[in-house]
Amino acid sequence: MKLPSNPCIRCGKERIKGKEQIVILNSSKTKVTSYVCPDNACQKIVNKQIAEKEERKMYLINRSRERANNRHKAQKQTAQKAK
Numbered sequence: 001m002k003l004p005s006n007p008c009i010r011c012g013k014e015r016i017k018g019k020e021q022i023v024i025l026n027s028s029k030t031k032v033t034s035y036v037c038p039d040n041a042c043q044k045i046v047n048k049q050i051a052e053k054e055e056r057k058m059y060l061i062n063r064s065r066e067r068a069n070n071r072h073k074a075q076k077q078t079a080q081k082a083k
Contacts, residue, residue, distance in 0.1 A: 006035055008037040008039075008042060008043075008046065009046060010037070010042050010045060010046050010049075011037060011039060011042045013037055013038055013039060013042075014038075015035040015036060015037055015038070016035065016036060016037075016038050017033060017035055018033070018034040018035055018036040019033070019034050020032070020033045020034075021033075
């Protein structure tokens with residue numbers, strides 16, 4: 001049986017098994033396996049890219065929440081002025 005291909009997103013080399021963890025979520029155990037690039041320098045760059053994307057995502061989520069809160073406050077103030 002041939003396993004599916006799992007190439008590195010940056011260099012294209014076949015990724016290898018990294019850390020394995022068992023996570024308990026809602027009383028069920030799940031085995032989480034991370035795969036990494038065999039080239040350590042490449043993996044460091046990929047980790048940095050992933051961290052930057054995650055940071056950008058969190059920034060956009062927080063900005064969106066802040067706008068929603070400001071909009072909600074403005075609607076409350078408008079409703080209070082109308083009374």
